[in-house]
Amino acid sequence: MDLTAVREVVDGQIALPWRQGDAWLAGGTALFAEPRPGLRRLRDLTTLDWPPLTVTEAGIEVAATCTITDLLAFAETPGAPWPSGRALIAGCCRAFSSSFKVWNTATVGGNLCAALPAGPMISMAVALDGTCRVRGLDGTERAVPVRDFVTGNGSTVLGPGELLRSLTLPAGALAARSLMRRVATHVWGRSVALVTGIRGRPEGRLTVTVTAATSRPVTVSFPCTPCPGELRGRLLPALPCQLLLDDVHGRPRWRRHLAVHLAEEVRSTLAEER
Numbered sequence: 001m002d003l004t005a006v007r008e009v010v011d012g013q014i015a016l017p018w019r020q021g022d023a024w025l026a027g028g029t030a031l032f033a034e035p036r037p038g039l040r041r042l043r044d045l046t047t048l049d050w051p052p053l054t055v056t057e058a059g060i061e062v063a064a065t066c067t068i069t070d071l072l073a074f075a076e077t078p079g080a081p082w083p084s085g086r087a088l089i090a091g092c093c094r095a096f097s098s099s100f101k102v103w104n105t106a107t108v109g110g111n112l113c114a115a116l117p118a119g120p121m122i123s124m125a126v127a128l129d130g131t132c133r134v135r136g137l138d139g140t141e142r143a144v145p146v147r148d149f150v151t152g153n154g155s156t157v158l159g160p161g162e163l164l165r166s167l168t169l170p171a172g173a174l175a176a177r178s179l180m181r182r183v184a185t186h187v188w189g190r191s192v193a194l195v196t197g198i199r200g201r202p203e204g205r206l207t208v209t210v211t212a213a214t215s216r217p218v219t220v221s222f223p224c225t226p227c228p229g230e231l232r233g234r235l236l237p238a239l240p241c242q243l244l245l246d247d248v249h250g251r252p253r254w255r256r257h258l259a260v261h262l263a264e265e266v267r268s269t270l271a272e273e274r
């Protein structure tokens, strides 16, 4: 879609004061998907040339401008480290309600910053205990846990002019046993509920995260694997009606039912693996 109010597209590297009507531009697949009458100037991040992925013993740093295609290619590389974490990353890449044509352009950072409830990079990054590297216009940086980055449907902790530089996924979480379960009304449809689980070793700490059904990620943690009743007992009050989405893809009560059902599947599958 043409953004007819936009007057300028500038190189994101140029230091310019932030002004009303500015927006960072990554792949543009969310930005150009609907009218944005308030936008006047786009600041193109793709000129920054950040390496998409940096893999070290400590984990993975995913540049905000890394495309879904590049991340998926890494996740599906045979013999690469952290098979469980990579399977979760691949599953989340494939959870977009879009095809490879969009994945070639859409970025990981754009997904986090668009903060849509069915943002699968948000699901992935919360599950794998990610940390966001947030950069201000003056170059100062701050670290924000991904679970705190998205504050609601379409909103994040980013202040005016702040950008997401990268996302760090620690080796410990990538090595732990993790999995995802998802429901959509169509194979390429938008996620109605997406639940992830991660179980640490040796103590067996379990963390379950609900996304897509809710306007922001909801996480519950247990020091060791809970019984079905304990999980349900913690999850239900964490999913109040005002946090659950109500749209053509699903009513709040159905979304809550699915979230709890998928969480139990995640719990029981991870509990079986000693």
Ligand SMILES: Cc1cc2nc3c(=O)[nH]c(=O)nc-3n(C[C@H](O)[C@H](O)[C@H](O)COP(=O)(O)OP(=O)(O)OC[C@H]3O[C@@H](n4cnc5c(N)ncnc54)[C@H](O)[C@@H]3O)c2cc1C
Pocket: 023, 024, 025, 026, 027, 028, 029, 030, 031, 032, 033, 045, 064, 065, 095, 096, 097, 098, 099, 102, 105, 106, 107, 108, 109, 110, 111, 112, 113, 114, 116, 117, 118, 119, 120, 158, 162, 163, 164, 165, 190, 191
């Ligand atoms: C057919 C189709 C299906 C889609 N399906 C899904 C889906 O299932 N789930 C989903 O979540 N999205 C979906 N999208 C939307 C979009 O493709 C994704 O959210 C994508 O990951 C956005 O990335 P982008 O690089 O294109 O972001 P852009 O469109 O460039 O930017 C999105 C927003 O984030 C801001 N932004 C981008 N990068 C940064 C940064 N580094 N720092 C600060 N702000 C930044 C922009 O200013 C803008 O507000 C779909 C889009 C299409 C066209």
